[in-house]
Each structure stands twice: as structure tokens, then as C-alpha cells.
Amino acid sequence: MALARKLAQLVNPIGGKLKGILGLGVLDLAEQYRKTRGWYYTMKPMSDATTARWLKRMETERAKVEEDRNEDLIWFCDLRLKGIPTPVGNFRLNCFYTLVRADGKRDSVVEIVTDQGERSGRVRLDAESFSVASGRTGFRTWLKNHANAGWKGGDVVLQELQLDILHDSAFMDVQEVTAIGYDVNSKIWFMGDCAYAGDEELLADEDGVYWHNGMGYLLAETGSQSQPFLQVLPLMHPGQMLEEEKPGAGGEACWRLAEAKGAKAEPTKGALSAEETAENALFAEMAARLKEALGGYDAFLVIGAVASFFGRPEFFRMEKCFPGLFLHGETKQGKSTTMQWAMELPGFQQMSEGLGLGRDSTPVGLQIGLEQFSSLPFWLSDYNAAVSEDKQEIIHGAFNARTTGKYAADGVLRKKRTMFVIDGESRPVKTSTRFRYLQVLISKRNMASNQVWWFERNRRFFFRWAGGYCGGGKSSRN
């Protein structure tokens, strides 16, 4: 548009430096540039004769003495020699970064802005879509699927656009993370709303990218192969701090979250901050009350079993296996309720049940769960004697992350990154499966006192504990 405006000014009757010069076609060229507004365009070359004519005109003007020389005419001839602007696409692409996918392929993350001002938001432009202008996986198909945009150029022009995009993406690689929890490569814990790298709590930028040691990481919106996450994402509520409420009328100790105002006050050496004191008190209260609810030290083991997932990377490296948790007992005894509370510890908030083991799930679904969550518990509900053998095999093999020997069309076998926690009325018949899980019998007969009110009131704060275990924001503890 700037060019079109400048060209129009050159033939302005008042002061235009090219007004009155015949045969230039300045306004025609201005109109052609105006039509490219919001478009990608290419310069259509002129014929040899026309090029020679404009070259001669430019040289003639240059040959004049300085006082008579019209510099604007020389500039115009130079512009004319570049060719005729010809629109090829009614859009512009804004490039943000290159996303290195979990399978190693590289997508450009771009935004399509059409000539009408519509914006696509951030979309992925994969190599296949960029390979040809037409065809089922071609650029035109990709464009139409993401915006009201079209492309009328050929492959050669498309290659130039690709080079432009690659230029804009230099030094902007972002690694895609398709599993929630511990990432083996970066050694970062990715949770639903923040990440932990050692003691450091990481927050995502406006693009959702976590930056650490010069490398970007993007938590994918779905698991690998575009499968939606089968469990809610664990939330750590960064920027909020735990406070202990004064006991209410019933004298029950309760907690709440409050916005953290500014930088945390450094506690005196050897002393605990107010938040740490509140977290310690919550953990102690929770452990003691679960012991009452379950009627013994099994409660500590339930807490420990869920806590141990945060130590799974090291445990698995040493022992080549990792046990799960199996809460069993008669119906209506509190198995699911206990598991709901336990799942709050790693931040899986307000879950009511896990993936059902009936007909609404498949063996592949179980495998997907093991792949999507890394060193975080994946909950299976309602185990019973009717669970299919295929599913039992997966429940069995998760202990040592046994790989499947099945054909995969893309050559990528599903990874087993975690272990199950299961509730059910019966335990696996196969002894070797049963003893890969810590078994805890849940029975109301064991219950010392009813703690449901307290747990339902405070369960949503248990996640504070997980951040400490990951190491995030708890450097003073570590």
C-alpha cells in the first residue's frame, strides 16, 4: 500500500514529479500494487522488448546532468523493471516457531490473516501440506481447511513462500510434549498449568511455550496420534498460595488458596515460611485423617503409593519395574472415594472415576492412558472378574513397561510411561498380576471414624504437595 500511495503522489497535479510525463502508466501500476493489499503477490516479468524499453529510458535519465535529472523517474523505471505485481494468495502468514513433533517431524506454527482481516489463530503447517500446491494434502487444501484463504500460484512461487517461512523460523525450535508428567528428555515435569525443572517453576508464555535453558517446550493439546487425553490434566495453580483457615464452629482445621502477592518473603534461615507451615499442617492432617478413614496404616501406604509415582523415573531405572495401587473390597465401602482423594495428591482434581474397565474402554485405550501420562497415576475403575484377557494383559505388563509385539502402521510402538491405580470389587485371578500392585482392602468395618466431610472440603488443596515433590517452588525444602 505504501508503494501505491507513493506512486499516486508522483502524478499528483500539485507537485507530482512525474505529472505530465506520457507513457509511464504510473496510476496503472499503483492500482496493481493496491490490489495486492493483504495478499501474497509475485512479480510477473515483462517481455524482453518492454524490459529493453524501460532500461533505455532509465539510462537516458541517468545520463542527464544532475540539475536536469529526475530521480523519481529513475526510481519508477527501476520499479517497473521488477515486473508487474500479481496476487497469488489472499492472505498473509505470520510465523511464530517450528514445532518439533514427538515423532520427529517439524511443523511451522503460523497464523493465517486473510485480506478481509480474518485470523486463523495458531495453526500447524506440516511438511506434507507445504509440499505441493494442489492435491489432497496440498497447500490449497490446508489453506481452505484453516481459513477463508486460497492460493492461485504455482509450485515455484510456493517454494519461495516456504523459504520465507523457514527464514522467519530460524532459531525458533519448540519441542512438542505429548505426555503429561515427567519428560525423560528434558527432565522437566509438565503439569496442566505449569512445569517444574528441578527447583524452578516454569510458566508458559503467551504461545503456551515453556522455555528452559534456551529450549522451548509446548504441551500438546492432545496425546500422540491426536488422541484426546483420557484423564483430566493435573493442576498446580501457580501464583496461588495455601493458607490455613481458622477453625470454624466445628473446630475443623481447613485450608484455602489465596493469590500470592508479589515476591514471597524469604523466611528466616532455619524457619519455615507461612506457606510451608500451612502445607506441612495440611499434609499431617490429611495423613492422620486418612488413617482414621481407612482404619490403619494402609492409609499411609495409599499416600505413599501415589507419592511414589514422582519417584518412578529413578525407581524404574534401578529396579526395571514400578508397582501400581489396587484398592479392592465390597461395593459401597469407599474404594472410589478413597481413590478420588488419592488422585488429588498429584493434582488430578475433582475426578469422580477412572477409565471404566467395561465395554466403554478397549485394550488400546488402556495403552493410550499409559502413554499419555508419564510417571503420574492413571486410574482404572471397576475391576472385576469379567475384565477381558486383553485388558488383563495390559494391566499385567504395565509393571515393567513391557512393550507390545504388535504391528504399528507408522512404525512407532506405544510407550508405557506410567502405571495404573485401580479400584475394583475383585482382584486379578492371575497371581503374578495381582502381586504387581500394592493391594489395600477398603472396608467400612475398618473405619475408625468418618472423614468424608473434611476430605470433600479440603481435597482440592492436596495438590500443593505434588509441587513440593516435583521440586518446583520448594527450593528451601530441598
Add this chain to the structure above:
Amino acid sequence: MMKNFDIMGKDLALVERRAVQVHGAAYAAFLAAVELFGGLLPQSEAKNFQEFVYAKCGASEEEAEQGVNVTRFWMQLLSAVRRGVFGETAPELQRFFKAHGTPMDHPPDAAAKDGSGNYIQGSWTSYVFYIELHAVLDTLKKDAAQRRETVALEYEDLKEQMSRRPYYSAKNLRTGVNGDFGGPKQRFGGGKPVRCIAIEVDKMEELGYRPVPDEVLLASKVKRKAPELPGAAFPTDPSWDDPRKGDLFTLIEMVDDTGEK
């Protein structure tokens, strides 16, 4: 966490590793959490918790042993015998099982004598229990199918697993004429002699001979009179349950053919 796990692993070095791993991960992680969150556990509580976990770990190992296929086989067998799957009478049962006893002065490793020079635990019969495994497995499978259950092992696997147990008699190791499985032959149900498996009942823990200390045996023989009735302690009840005899003895005593020879 791994530091706590290592300590438990050393403490329970003789317990099966799988049981230690399964219980140790949770135990170690809880202790690590306690350290992280200000050490809420008093020393006594920590000690009690440790004892609880170690005991649970040991019980788990025992339960796992019960679930081992060969152990499950014996449990299934005895359950089927109780339900009359192999018949109700001795001749019916002897189509599948036989037992031959050898009188001994005293039970194994119970040679202590009283002041009169008698063996405290008295005489004992050492049994060899013969089982026609093919026929037994066929019958068990039929029964299991009706109950929608399965028999975990086939003949060869079961024999292989039994052969690792101390009760597997050396008689079973004899080689046949052609170099194949020889083993003992017995007539079951009066038919021709067939190959079978011989079990030395004295070496069969739990289900067979269960060693008990002398004082425990003597105590079991004395039944106290009900306090509401007059008089002193009465003599040993004729329905006395010998604590040295495991569950298999019920079957053994029904198919005992010692007197027949």
C-alpha cells in the same frame, strides 16, 4: 525415596524381591514425603508403620506362594475332593489316588523321649501318596469348566513345577525303558498298573506333615472341661484334630491301602 527403599530392601533381604518392590515403593515414598513435610511421624508411629509394612510384605509373599500354580492345583484338588467330584467312597477315590504308609517310631525330627523312654510324639505313619495325574486333571478340568473356572497348568507343566518341590519323590525320577518318564506304577480302581506321581507326604509343608513342638502337641491333646460343668479335665477327645496333619490327610486316610498289602 530410593534411600528409604534400599534400607527396606536390606532389612527384607530374604523376602521375595517382588513383594519388597511392591510395598517398598509406597513405604519409601511416604517416608520421603514425611521428611519433605516436616517430619510429622513420631518415632513410635514410624516404628509401628515399619512393622506394619514389613508384616504386610511378608504376608503378601505368603499369599503369592498360595497363588503359585502348583499350590493352586492342590487347593483346587482338595476343594473338588470335598465336593465329591472324585466320588464319595474309598473305592471311588482310589480310582484316582492311593496312599501307602510306613510305620515309624516317631514323626520326622521329633525324636525326643519322655521320662519313661517313650517318644513324646509317639509313633507316626509316613505316607507316600500316589496320584494318577492324567485322570485327576481331566476330572478337574471338567469340574472347572462347569464352574467357569480354569485349571492353571497342563500335565507337563504341573509335573515340572512339582518336581522342584521337596515332596516330589525320587521314585518319580526313574527313567523308563525307552528313556522316557518311568516313575512308579500303581493299580487305581483295580485296573492295570499305570504310571503315576508319588508324593512324600512328610515333606509336604502345610498340606502334608506339619512339624509341631512337643509342648504344642501335648497341649492339643488336653481339652479342658467347660467351666460351667463340675469335675476336672477330661481325657483327650476321640475327635481330636492332630495338628501335625495337613488337609491332605483327610484324603490320604480315605485312600490308604497299607492294610491291603
